[in-house]
Amino acid sequence: xxxxxxxxxxxxxxxxxxxxxxxxxxxxxxxxxxxxxxxxxxxxxxxxxxxxxxxxxxxxxxxxxxxxxxxxxxxxxxxxxxxxxxxxxxxxxxxxxxxxxxxxxxxxxxxxxxxxxxxxxxxx
Amino acid sequence: xxxxxxxxxxxxxxxxxxxxxxxxxxxxxxxxxxxxxxxxxxxxxxxxxxxxxxxxxxxxxxxxxxxxxxxxxxxxxxxxxxxxxxxxxxxxxxxxxxxxxxxxxxxxxx
Numbered sequence: 420x421x422x423x424x425x426x427x428x429x430x431x432x433x434x435x436x437x438x439x440x441x442x443x444x445x446x447x448x449x450x451x452x453x454x455x456x457x458x459x460x461x462x463x464x465x466x467x468x469x470x471x472x473x474x475x476x477x478x479x480x481x482x483x484x485x486x487x488x489x490x491x492x493x494x495x496x497x498x499x500x501x502x503x504x505x506x507x508x509x510x511x512x513x514x515x516x517x518x519x520x521x522x523x524x525x526x527x528x529x530x531x532x533x534x535x536x537x538x539x540x541x542x543x
Numbered sequence: 544x545x546x547x548x549x550x551x552x553x554x555x556x557x558x559x560x561x562x563x564x565x566x567x568x569x570x571x572x573x574x575x576x577x578x579x580x581x582x583x584x585x586x587x588x589x590x591x592x593x594x595x596x597x598x599x600x601x602x603x604x605x606x607x608x609x610x611x612x613x614x615x616x617x618x619x620x621x622x623x624x625x626x627x628x629x630x631x632x633x634x635x636x637x638x639x640x641x642x643x644x645x646x647x648x649x650x651x652x653x
Contacts, residue, residue, distance in 0.1 A: 454642070456589075463546065463647040464581070464589065464632050478640050481544050514588060519579075521594045528636040529579035529594035536588060 421445040421532040423453075423515050428537030431505055439500040439537060441515030448496040449473070452518035454530055455489060455500050457511035457539075465511070469518070470498060483509075505541045512536040547572065547633055547645035554651040560621040563648045565633030566614060571643055573614035577636035580609060580618045583647075584629045592631075593618060620650070628652040 427439040441453060455467040468489040469478045477489050488501040498515060516530035548566040555561040565578065572578055576596045581589035591600050593609035596616060606621045616635075620627055633645040 456644075464583075464634075464644040465546075466634070466642040466644060469642070480641060516589075519591065519594060521591075521598065521600055523576070523595050526577065526636075528575070528577035528642070529591055529634070530581070530589070531591050531594075531600065533588035533590075 421517065423517065423532060423534035425513060425515055425534045425537035428513065428539045430540045430542065432543050433506060433541055435505050435541070436501070436503045437505065437539060439502065439513055439515075439539070441498040441500075441534060443496045443498070443515075443517075446517070449493050451520075452527075453489075453491065453498040454516045454518065455498075456514045456516055456530070456533075457509075458514070458536070459508075459511040462511075467513070468500065472518075502539070505539075507541050510539060510541050512538050544637070544639070544641060544643055547635060547643055549631075549633060549645040549648045551646070552649045552651065554653055555620075555623045556653045557623050557625065559623050560619060561623060561650065562620075563618045563631055563633075563650070565616040565618070565635075565645050567616075567635055567643070568614060570639070571635040571637040572611065572616055574638050575636050576611065578609070578611055578616040579634045580607075581632045581634065582627075582629045583632065589632065623652055625652050 517532040519529040519531035580593040
C-alpha cells in the first residue's frame with residue numbers, strides 16, 4: 420500500500436536549519452509529484468511546497484519562499500525539505516502528501532495520501 | 544495567499560445533514576473546479592474526502608458530497624454518524640500555481 424514516512428523533525432533555535440525527509444513506498448515514485456503541508460499546534464493546514472514528479476518545477480508558499488528548498492531523489496524514492504533561517508512561526512507538524520491520482524484530464528490538484536507528520540519546534 | 548474562509552464550527556445530531564462552506568476569491572475557488580475536502584481526526588493525518596469539487600475517492604462514503612457556486616464551495620454530510628466528528632478542511636488550486644487551505648471547521652455530532 421501507499422506509504423509516506425516523514426523524519427528529521429526536532430528542536431532548533433531561531434535562525435537555524437533543518438532538513439526533513441519523506442521516504443515513500445508502495446507506488447511508482449517517479450510518476451508522482453509530492454507536497455509538503457504543515458500544521459502549527461492547534462491551528463489549520465498550510466500548504467508549503469510542491470515538486471513535480473521529475474523535479475523540473477518547484478513551487479513555494481510566500482511564507483517560506485527564499486528560506487525553504489524542496490528536492491527529490493528518484494533513486495531513493497525520497498523527497499526532502501531543506502529549511503533555513505527558521506523562525507518561531509515555522510513551528511508545526513510537517514506532513515508530506517502525494518499529488519493525487521484522482522485527476523481531471525492532466526490536472527491532479529488534491530492530496531490523496533499523507534504521512535503521519537514530523538514535528539518541528541523553533542525555539543530558543 | 545490568504546486562507547479560504549470556513550466557519551469555525553458546525554454541529555448536528557445523528558442522522559441529520561450538515562453543510563460546511565468554503566469561500567475563496569477569483570484567484571482560487573472562483574477560477575477552477577479544483578476544490579478538495581479533507582477530514583482530520585485528532586492526532587491523525589488528513590484524509591481526502593472530495594476532489595475536484597464533487598468527486599469521491601474510492602472508499603469514501605456516499606454520505607459525503609460536494610458542490611460549488613461561484614467563489615464558494617460546500618461540503619455536505621448526510622446521515623450524520625458519531626465517527627464523522629472531526630475537523631474538515633477545504634483546499635483549492637490557485638492562479639499562482641500554488642495551493643491554499645481553508646482555516647478548518649470543527650464538526651461536533653451532538
